Amino acid sequence: MRRLILLSLALTMCLCFGQAGEALSTDCKVMVRPTSGQARVVCLQVVGDGIVRVRATTANVLPDKRESLIIVPQTANPKCHISETNGTVSVKTARMQAVVSKQTGEVTFKDAKGETLLHESSGGKRFWSYRVPDREIGVDSNNVPESQRNGLSWQLVFDSPDDEAFYGLGQHQAHELNMKGKNEDLFQYNTKVSVPFVISNKHYGILWDTYSYCRFGMAEDYLQAGHVFRLYDKHGREGHLTGTYTDSNGQQIVRDEDSIYYEYACPPKSEIANRTDNGGTKNLPKGFKLDGAKVVYEGFIEAPKDDDYQFLLYYAGYVRVFIGGKEVVPEIWRTSWNPNSHKFSCRLPQGQRQQLRIEWRPDGGESYIGLRVARPRSQEARNQLSIWSEMSPDMDYYFIYGSTMDEVIGGYRTLTGRAPVYPKWALGFWQSRERYKTSQEIETTLAEFRRRHIPIDNIVQDWNYWPEDQWGSHRFETARYPDPQAMLDSVHRLHGRFMISVWPKFYCNTENYKELDKNGWMYHQSPTDDIHDWVGKGYKNSFYDAYSQGARKLFWKQMDDNLYSKFNNAKTMTAGIDAWWMDASEPNVRDCTPMWYRKALCGPTALGTSTEYFNAYSIVNADAIYNGQRSVWQGRPNEPRVFLLTRSGFAGLQRYSTATWSGDIGTRWEDMRAQMTAGMNYSLAGLPFWGMDQGGFSVERRYMAAQNVWNETGIENEDLKEWRELQTRWCQFGCFVPLFRTHGQWPYREPWNIAPDNHPAYKSILWYHRLRYRLMPYLYSMAGRVHTNHYTMMRALVMDFGTDRNVLDIKDQWMFGPSLMACPVGEYKARTRSIYLPKQTGWYDLYSGEYLAGGQHLTVEAPYERIPVYVPAGGIIPFGPEMEWTDEKPAELIQLYVYAGRDGWFTLYEDEGTNYNYEKGKCATIDIHYDDTARKITIGNRKGSFPGMLKSRRFNVVLVAKEAPKPLNMADPKGKMINYSGKEVSINL
Known part of the structure; x- marks a missing residue:
């Protein structure tokens, strides 16, 4: 019983x-x-x-x-x-x-x-x-x-019922938002962040x-095509496809291909290589020069049953795929050292041969190509x-x-840790480059921003500021950085912040490596296999074991001794280095290797095998820096907030004041579009701060050549026109994500290096920089709400309008906070785009104030200079003063735009912006409520206080209504002025 x-x-x-x-x-x-x-x-x-x-x-x-x-x-x-x-x-x-x-x-x-x-x-x-x-x-x-x-x-x-949708899982590059019926492998990779959390529209x-x-x-892996289909070559012979390799000189190799399985580099030692599967680039034609070649894989596939077959294409270089005479994958590209994967589906009939043709143009010395397919499963499965x-x-x-998706994410952060209030300056603009090579470049670049009055807060020193053979020393090379303290002082005099790149990687000859290795805290596979990296002559290296608490403490001590405390200003008790760029935290010991070898390279860990602990490196590494920096201050006053940017992420990363960017993405329109779904699903995975290499990181050669033509002749050819438009559209997009930052390889990404002052690209980029800073009261209030209410800033439309089934898979629109719906443009030369306005409310054009009814699919104007942005009825947007850095001036006058049609609420959050006094309750909130029936705005009693707080300020309330549209005017709009001293005040509009 x-x-x-x-x-x-x-x-x-x-x-x-x-x-x-x-x-x-x-x-x-x-x-x-x-x-x-x-x-x-x-x-x-x-x-x-x-x-x-x-x-x-x-x-x-x-x-x-x-x-x-x-x-x-x-x-x-x-x-x-x-x-x-x-x-x-x-x-x-x-x-x-x-x-x-x-x-x-x-x-x-x-x-x-x-x-x-x-x-x-x-x-x-x-x-x-x-x-x-x-x-x-x-x-x-x-x-x-x-x-x-x-x-x-x-x-x-x-x-799962038919009307369910799934989101989250981290940041992936597959242009997928609703993951219902989709497959996703969850591992960490440059451009891929995997988080073990999925969220449903069923709350x-x-x-x-x-x-x-x-x-x-x-649950099973994708298979080689021959394990699912019958293969036939281009002449109809069964058992294989035909591969035709034509090099840049016209020399040709034709051979049978039983699979397209050239997806990774061979591990370095022959005895290890012999233990791999049959795939890998080692099986490409011996002695054939891939760079500049043209490769065609062709033949026929015969499906065992009628089905929508799910394919996985692995590629570097330029690739197109045709099945049954139809182009199922339009041309895509990825740089040769950082392959990507692309998922697509195709309906195939049982027992009928369908032509398969893959056109591949390798674009680099070592390149990769592979095609796999999922075993057929029922639609129910x-x-x-x-x-x-x-x-x-x-x-x-x-x-x-939870009763809402926000409540579900709140439960996730209850389990994994509350996000702190990130520093206010992190919401401003960041300028980066791969890479600034001298202290002079850092200083002159920031000075040029100030001279041009382009708003900026943060300038980033990417990798290789150390002597060539001293990666992991955390020391500046004196010939290029003769006086790092003077450089940092110069950045701060210009009201900038300084972020520096630190990898968990060490050359074996460095003292830091030896100190870590002496304690058993370095991974040994890479130096044992004599792996050399790509710098100079190539140097032996490995990564430290961040799973060891002792290793984390030593890793931080090395950073502290050589960077953080070394450049602190003891007199003013301010940090010289403001933030950390924690690169390659997957960890990326070596690119493009088979999965089993990646595990060998990054383990065993102090906690167990890297097989068991494969995905969590970024969170323990973030622990090292967050708790390390906070230990330096030990409760002293004016402790600066920790801020980390990491290339990988995992569940709980937010508790370490850490944001993630989407890695070394390409600079193509499809790459830009992929970041939209990547950012939304990363946010839906419970992690609140995300950004990207705005403009893309890895650059096609045609754009490099176009920039050279411009530099030599001043001629803007077609490729340069496209490059400038791509950079402009990406900046417009970037204004409406949590982190607004640009980064990438040459051509340089500073606005004046993208286009001259009188060019529409330059003018539009400057306009969105200034809009971002005008929005600072709105942005920082969201950052406060992330901490206090587990809020999500970048919001797929399903979060707020989930009862409208039209929004379940909209991949290129999102709410940025409660009152802005961004609709970026992701196609070259597009001057219109289609949008959907959720049916639960009416909508206003941000720029014109024109009212549009909800529940509509529309084609709207999208001129070069602007992207469509809409505000829901009941939206409240506080615009602050024009600024060039986030703490330049207080928001004494707020232009408070209110959009009629529904009741609205907004809570203005403020604190000192850079320290941890808010943890002691030193912060303030002001609740704002709009009553649409009475057309009345109420600004409530201020709650709380903090040093330096404005005790009185003005709100200029601008009502935008269906019958009275008003164009956006952030400087001096006509409205009703409220003099506010902290006590509740109401006025009729």
């Missing part, structure tokens, strides 16, 4: 289960031993009213686990009611309930009314034993205990506490919510429920 036994928590944890089907509980924790299925133990634990943790294992007891890298200690004291029937155990809170079957262990989540939110599929918990192979551990495999080699692979599958999220390589969608983890001690996930 099944029993519900109430025991103490300690007794529950150590209890040996008796008969199958028994349920044990204590407080808000239930453990069940199912009578069928693979899971022998399933545990439900209430963490909060809307959060339930679920663990499962194939062992008799749940394993003891280290403290989570993702989840912070929880202080809530949840209340719940536990009940049992013959077949189930239910754990119910005030907001939801979780029900587990005692027979199967399947879990169902319901809302407070009993309506099902999510139901585990039949057999939805699947497990496989996993042992880490020696080659993934690498040269230190003998030092890894057997207990760290063994774990579980698992798959978790839930049923729940799943956060799985695992650090290994994962997959969303199908594709539409399920499926998560697979390669290696974990057990299945461990959190179900998070």
